[in-house]
Amino acid sequence: MGKKMLIIGGGISGLSAGCYAQMNGYETETFERNPVPGGLCTSWERQGYTIDGCIHWLVGTRPGSPFFKLWQELGVDLSDAVRFETFYQVEDGDQTAILRGDLDKLQAHLCRISPEDSHRIERILDWARAFAALDFPVEQPRDLMNFSDGLKLLWSMRPFVKTMRYLQSRTIEEECSRMESDLIRRVFTRYIPEQYSMTALVSTLASLHKGDAGFPRGGSKRLAEDMAQRYRQLGGALHCAKPVKRIAVRGDRAVGIELEDGSQVSGDLVVSSVDAHFALEELLEGKYTPPEMGRYFRELPTFTSAQISFGINANLCAEPHTLFYRLPEPMVLAGVRHKNMGFRHYCYDPSLTPAGKTLVTCSIFSDYDHWQELKKDGKRYQQEKERLAAQVQEQLEARFPKAKGNVEMVDVATPLTYQRYTNVWRGSYMGFVVGPKQGRVRIPWELPEVGNLFLIGQWFDTMPGLPGSMLTGRYMVQRLCRREERPFFSAPRPAELAPSSQ
Ligand SMILES: Cc1cc2nc3c(=O)[nH]c(=O)nc-3n(C[C@H](O)[C@H](O)[C@H](O)COP(=O)(O)OP(=O)(O)OC[C@H]3O[C@@H](n4cnc5c(N)ncnc54)[C@H](O)[C@@H]3O)c2cc1C
DSSP states (O other): OOOEEEEEOOBHHHHHHHHHHHHTTOEEEEEOSSSSSBTTSOEEEETTEEEEOSOSOEEOOSTTSHHHHHHHHTTOOOTTOEEOSEEEEEEETTEEEEEESOHHHHHHHHHHHOGGGHHHHHHHHHHHHHHHTOOOOOSSOGGGOOHHHHHHHHHHHGGGHHHHHHHHHSBHHHHHTTOSOHHHHHHHHSSSOTTSBHHHHHHHHHHHHTTOEEEOTTHHHHHHHHHHHHHHHTTOEEEOSOOEEEEEEETTEEEEEEETTSOEEEOSEEEEOSOHHHIIIIITTTSSOOHHHHHHHHHSOBOOEEEEEEEESSOOTTSOSEEEEEEEEEEEETTEEEEEEEEEEOTTOGGGSOTTOEEEEEEEEOOHHHHHHHHTSHHHHHHHHHHHHHHHHHHHHHHOGGGTTOEEEEEEEOHHHHHHHHOOGGGOTTOBOOOGGGOOOOOOSSBTTBBTEEEOSGGGOSSOSHHHHHHHHHHHHHHHHHHTTOOOOSSOOOGGGSGGGO
16 A cells, blocks of 8 residues: 545645546545535536636647646546637727737737837747747656756757846836837736736747647536546545645644544645645644745735626627727726726637527626625625626626626626635635746745645646646655655556555
């Protein structure tokens, strides 16, 4: 029998850790607080509509790309994923700009709109082209690369070292503020928080160009279900509706977990894939929080939003699937002043919507503290949700007259919804926002005072979103294998290498 590993949390990082650990001979059990796995990567049903609460785009949808291969190892087949030719449309009065995946067409289109920005547009898109020509290796963490792998990586990146340094040092906001045309500036700043470095923007444009940033058919819940199925096939035990209350520490080692129902489970290794703040402050009762993590929680910015979803008994599929436009007048929505509005419909995946109808969502940047304050009085919180839905619906019907009188389902998720469902700190579903202004951020995946305990998940990788979360699970298992001086497998281990025969 291999070592017994207890994994807390069945989100994407926990499922990834579970799959790779099973492939490498560990005997794992995963404890998830919700009735279904997936965590933040989820969808929910309302009146026949499947509301996707997560994926707008997923990196790894191009067959053969580095992430495609890793998703495949985890049971996720993205070969039929939706690949976007156009990513979104931005409108300003009677002017329209479209963010296309094809960088040459995008350049011609944007330069036609604003010839005076041509050299700035070209500069950004040239960086994206350079990124698109590279497939950054993601299979193992940098700290495990041997000398020759490290050298190979450095060599392949040689022409870009200067550019990379520059992109890392500039926020999207700084770089794009130079645009003469407000419309062009908005094309580049609509989608990724502007405090992120230019690397985030350029690498996303490169992924789009290569068809590597798409939408998995069936959406977020399906992705999580596929991973959970793979985990079970590999022999992992997934216990849903089993919230963990505490990580048991004896002396200087983690020795097991205590569940909310009072039962205790012991193990050789404990992996926490839950929200970092919750793990350190609740599951470990704040006794072992490293000082730098305390500082990061106090000082680093986070990002959250509210999602308002509408089920519409009309076909709006001829509209651009994702659209941003300037509001006639700025509006205060849930405590934040907004100048722009954005809508997305999901016609590209008909499995999410009843035939002939349209699911439209609106995501707005939101203030966690505003909702937290309202929550003290449940009635006011509910009223604010209804008010927000009514304000957004008015905009929806003004922009899409076909929706008027046909809205038959309304659903509002706030930052507190994400927190209630997954314990995520301040509703922050991308971990810390780490951009050039934050300097060097090093997030420890082990605690100096507690052995046999590993921390993974979105907070422990600086690549935001699902790919980064997934990688933390893989990297943790790779580091363990290296420590135990045995090879790492990314498929079920051959029988002759099973631990009992070693
Ligand atoms: C609105 C929204 C849009 C997003 N858009 C994208 C996108 O377009 N592309 C992209 O790549 N990413 C996107 N993300 C981000 C992505 O979903 C997350 O980064 C990722 O899912 C985090 O995975 P995780 O495993 O680290 O954390 P989580 O998903 O938080 O997993 C932690 C798990 O632990 C469980 N848990 C918590 N407490 C306990 C406990 N006490 N006991 C047992 N289990 C517990 C939780 O229920 C959860 O299942 C989006 C997220 C949201 C919410």
